[in-house]
Amino acid sequence: MRKTFTLIALFLLGMNYLLSQEIDTLKVKDSLLEGISPEREAKNRVFYERIKNFFSKYKLTKNLNNLIVIEEKATGRTLTPTATVTTTVTHIKAPSYQGKIIRNIVITTLDPFGFDEKDLSKVPNTRLERFGNALHVKTRESTVRKFLLFKKDKPLDTLLLSETERVLRNQRYIRRAQVRAIPVSQTSDSVDVQVNVLDSWSIYVDGDLAGSRGWTRLTEQNLFGIGHELSLTYQQYFSGIGNNGKGFNYVVRNIKNTYINVRTGYYSDYENYFSKSIQVERPLYSPLARWSGRLGYYEYRYEDEGISYRDSIYIPILMTRTFDAFGSWVKPLRKVENKRINNFIIAGRFRNINYYEKPSPEIDPEQYYGNENLYLTQFSLNSTGFVKDRYIFRNGDIEDVGIGRSLFLTSGILRKNYATLPYLGIGFAEANYTKRGYHSINFEVGTFFKDGTNKETVLKGEGTYFSKLFDIGDWHFRQFLRSSFVVGFNRNVYQRDRINLNESNGILGFSSREVYGTRKLILTSQTQVYAPFQLIGFRFSPFLSADIGFIGRENTAFLKTEVYSKVSIGFYISNDYFPFGAIQFSFGYYPNIPGTGNNIFKFTGVTNDDFRLHSFSQRLPNIVSFR
Missing domain, CATH: 2.40.160 (Porin)
Incomplete structure (x- = not known):
């Protein structure tokens, strides 16, 4: 003892x-990296060019060139892998708009491929990106608006802006988000708030083969762009073609801007093992x-x-x-x-x-x-x-x-x-x-x-x-x-x-x-x-x-x-x-x-679930588990 x-x-x-x-x-200083250096951009560009040249030599792989995108940036000189470039980063203190009245809230949602939430002028430049976006249902403006922690005609709180950005990033169907205040004029006591959201591709298939069975699951994380989630599961046991299991899960998120979610699920297999659940949570x-x-x-x-x-x-x-x-x-x-x-x-x-x-x-x-x-x-x-x-x-x-x-x-x-x-x-x-x-x-x-x-x-x-x-x-x-x-x-x-x-x-x-x-x-x-x-x-x-x-x-x-x-x-x-x-x-x-x-x-x-970081938002009251 x-x-x-x-x-x-x-x-x-x-x-x-x-x-x-x-x-x-x-x-x-912000712990975020300053971005890709010019030297690295040049090396990556040469690397991808070599792959494209290799693919272009053969009929079978020629069409794969569309999968490789090399971004060309407008610069005054040509970069090479061996060029020595000095990059100067200037940290400019952002102006504070704390307490100013929010005049308008402008929400822009972007498809996942070829767009940038920080540069709205950027557009897809390959057929593959355009084709992928055409198959994607973009998040609706009303879906994003339900997660905003600030309101129009109210004083701006910069903490609410940064926390809204984090809450949006926490949604699995959103890859990146930017929330920023834009001054109406230098003398105005009002500001506009720009909310830019870059989607993730919301449909995916996963599965596993383990021991005597295998399973697959089709999931839509952002059904019709309204943030609902639907998943369909099929499990096959190798003991016989008729030995299988089927199930579904459906999640309704953030009902009427209350942050209340409803989850329901059902699964049953040929041995009459099952799970049924319904849950309402905030x-x-x-x-x-x-x-x-x-x-x-x-x-x-x-x-x-x-x-x-x-x-x-x-x-x-x-x-x-x-x-x-x-x-x-x-x-x-x-x-x-x-x-x-x-x-x-x-x-x-x-x-x-x-x-x-x-x-x-x-x-x-x-x-x-x-x-x-x-x-x-x-x-x-x-x-x-x-x-x-x-x-x-x-x-x-x-x-x-x-x-x-x-x-x-x-x-x-x-x-x-x-x-x-x-x-x-x-x-x-x-x-x-x-x-x-x-x-x-x-x-x-x-x-x-x-x-x-x-x-x-x-x-x-x-x-x-x-x-x-x-x-x-x-x-x-x-x-x-x-x-x-x-x-x-x-x-x-x-x-x-x-x-x-x-x-x-x-x-x-x-x-x-x-x-x-x-x-x-x-x-x-x-x-x-x-x-x-x-x-x-x-x-x-x-x-x-x-x-x-x-x-x-x-x-x-x-x-x-x-x-x-x-x-x-x-x-x-x-x-x-x-x-x-x-x-x-x-x-x-x-x-x-x-x-x-x-x-x-x-x-x-x-x-992968090997390393999970601690969350300080809330701890569910429970008995200390012995496992």
Whole structure:
């Protein structure tokens, strides 16, 4: 016990050291890159010219020349790859229009190919771009207007302009956005606001082949240009042509400018496993929002993880119905010197889960799968800000990285199996950009109480770091690091009340029923490369990663736990114009997977979710998860 808390203290102290040198982002230059240098433009132009010349030699590839666009810029001289060019960047302080009356709001939406939200005179110049735009339904002006945080004939607040721009960029069907004030005249007390939005290509197909089945999904993120989302899913099991599953999801976004969304979904397969859901929610879309809430109803029938029963593996089939209600109220606090948005948030949640199919009492004597009612309240202090950067999860587009601090206290009761268990949890999170890059830390602890003693206590922590962008030639690089730990005390002896290192719970591609425990530590390192070249928006970004996981049981010393690892090399496929995330293909080496063997090599192909950055907008009241 003492060693465990010593390790946790060292973890927190180490992350605190990394977080100690905070930069006031309002007092330094913008962290965004200044754009592509003339030298790089010349090298890229020569590279693409060589590809075009190669394609033009053969009839089969001659038509592919239309896929390669070389932008010619009007300059007074010719650039060559070896030319030495001196570029001078002058930083001009933008005039402030704070408090001036908004006379007009002009909204311009642009198709995804060949347009630029910062230069409206730019138009598509290839047949492929024009053809792609002709197939695309552009976002309607009324759809954009519903997300504006400012109004006509009201005083202008520059914070509302920048936050509107961020909210628009956060919509998956919008690639880039620019919101700026334009003076009517030098002497006028009024301004116009120009809102320019560049669309993403909103239709895409994704899928995966895994084990005994494969699935594909067709998604439209911006149906008819009104921001609604529709996806159709088909899953085929290889056991027979008639063994398949079908489903859909539909999302209505921002009803009547209320920021209320309605989501509904249905999926069913040939084995009568299904999921049904309907959810009405108002997210805390911005730190300036004053309330949020959600009502949801969910039905599931599925196979749970296998458990040991009479010297064999029993696969329980479960059917559940869940009702979940949540609401929060936000009280703004006074701004401090760092100009962040500070809020005090009160939230409450009620969740009811009923099991209509579950294992018999003989198999489940502890009633792990028992009906339950969960009541939670949460009080939190949030300090939120955003930093703009590029080349994190996308190639060159602006990304809004959340920074700030959060302190939260959660309390409530769980009623399950005719018992009432009080619950108490506390947590802290912080994220900053410093001289060394981006650092975040998240720590939380929660416990139930029974008969005056704590029960099912969980300590959980996570730290994430990525370096500042550095270059080698035309290639960009970042180093990502992540560490996380989970420690459980006074847990049930039931098999499902255990943690493992399987897949997203630890090491991607690792899966073993023989590896489990009550405590684990995972360390991940990834070197990410951003290639300077693209083909019709597709980019292939190589990476090298390593994972190591430690896992042990409550009666085992923390430093004497089992150790498992993985080394992989691969690449991400992303597209500048499409709204889907990066797709990962990697080749991994696993020294040991108990139950499978030693020296194992695997190919993986999944959506990338290895590194996620902390969000300070809102934390849903919940029990600290033991996984």
